[in-house]
């Protein structure tokens with residue numbers, strides 16, 4: 001088949017007539033992507049070559065700014081593609097992803113390894129202090145230069161060729177890794193009869209019935225491997241045999257023997273990354289990765305992780321003792337297993353705080369909590385959300401909103417894709433279809449949030465789900481409020497360990513009593529959450545935080561172990577995992593939050609590789625940052641809100657610590673995080 005395909009009727013070759021440039025989802029077909037990708041790459045290469053070949057001496061405008069204009073068509077096509085591929089994939093999109101992953105890697109490398117292009121950027125970098133650049137321009141040039149260097153542009157030709165080959169191979173492995181996880185998630189379901197539902201509250205039964213209906217199993221009940229399906233099952237099902245079955249399937253996905261086993265992929269990925277780092281002169285991939293982060297080095301990451309690890313283990317041990325008591329009272333004569341923890345924790349929570357998840361959940365209606373997230377943004381940042389009901393979408397569950405500022409001016413588009421479905425990657429994430437920029441006139445952002453809430457009538461959230469909703473929306477605001485000139489600096493394109501600050505700090509507004517009193521309204525009675533229930537809910541917030549901190553921190557330590565391993569070629573993945581978890585002393589009753597074969601943060605891409613710690617790193621900032629609002633006594637304090645908005649708007653135009661200090665007036669302290677997670681040891685009072 002020829003590479004040239006007919007262009008007629010391909011929406012990527014037409015000017016968009018949809019509202020505000022929303023992709024015409026109703027007209028986009030899988031076959032439209034390859035020609036758009038091919039043309040996009042060709043165009044970008046031609047533009048880059050023109051910069052490289054220019055007879056003019058390099059200037060910021062004819063080199064760095066010109067490069068900002070190079071990949072727009074390709075970005076448009078890949079933006080649509082990777083969003084659909086994550087949210088609503090099918091065999092055709094899967095095949096295109098596999099086909100293009102190594103080609104995009106090759107394309108990217110051919111740009112950053114273009115010697116004449118790099119020579120111009122390098123020359124500008126050397127004279128950067130004489131160029132009269134403003135702060136954002138200086139940072140753009142410095143970061144561009146660093147990106148070239150980190151991709152191997154300054155290496156000898158043999159090493160450069162090896163870097164290119166590694167990048168290409170990694171792109172293929174990352175894609176396969178993600179597809180294998182999705183395969184196992186799609187392939188597995190636990191089909192239950194009415195008689196198997198012991199212990200499941202109404203909302204969990206409804207969601208299981210809905211999942212069964214979607215799979216053509218009317219009248220039955222289905223548990224899937226989506227966190228929003230399997231976690232409630234593990235929390236409530238009184239059937240220990242079924243809990244075990246669900247837990248094992250959930251934690252073994254991605255690592256089952258056969259064609260979709262990720263274990264050999266992990267070994268190869270880790271070895272290739274270590275080689276990449278060695279070629280660039282770093283002792284490990286983690287050292288390479290962290291050199292370009294807020295944390296800066298392996299030591300500071302490990303120091304942070306260990307600062308919470310021991311207190312978290314001690315807290316988990318206390319929690320375990322109470323759970324065991326509960327289990328014995330409930331007639332369990334065996335030791336507590338991993339599929340028991342959530343179940344007995346819920347029993348203890350009910351007893352100790354008189355709090356029942358099933359009592360709470362009817363107050364957390366998805367639509368109301370979305371409204372809460374929107375209204376919070378209106379009060380903090382002065383933007384409003386307006387549904388566009390007839391906008392074309394790729395799935396009927398997706399909602400589109402126009403975002404406006406207080407003066408009514410257009411800010412951007414926001415797509416909300418909240419429900420779990422087959423063909424959607426697990427987890428929750430923010431992404432963009434178009435990034436804000438202003439280089440050649442204003443370009444408004446098109447931002448999307450994906451969640452995986454179990455659909456219901458209506459859809460009800462857990463407290464954690466509601467936090468996730470606010471979390472992703474915080475990332476969404478980072479994209480929407482972006483006010484930068486250059487696309488490379490737009491919105492969330494900041495260092496990975498800073499990007500979780502805008503999202504995590506936003507979660508605090510969800511759990512604020514002011515928010516809950518107004519938006520946590522019973523879906524049947526319309527009554528706001530009773531004050532006593534609210535108090536019990538907030539009092540229980542630190543409950544089980546030992547468990548949560550242990551399962552997360554163990555995953556972060558495992559990430560660091562893989563990416564600091566001096567002899568990655570010799571890794572036997574399951575043995576390595578066991579050895580690391582033994583060494584750090586992971587309690588037997590608690591599983592690591594993501595086991596290697598489905599740890600997509602690490603292996604379905606390199607974004608969070610040696611970077612899973614970023615959530616905790618950013619939590620130091622968000623706990624400390626939100627304390628400023630609590631201290632002020634006004635959660636919408638105008639001065640603090642303006643300071644926070646400046647962070648959301650700045651993108652990557654400034655150093656993150658400078659941005660934080662400008663908002664907070666000082667560097668962050670770790671104490672609010674420890675307090676927030678209930679990890680501060682009580683200081684005995686003097687008698």
Ligand SMILES: [Zn+2]
Nearest residue numbers: 471475500503
């Ligand atoms: Zn996040």
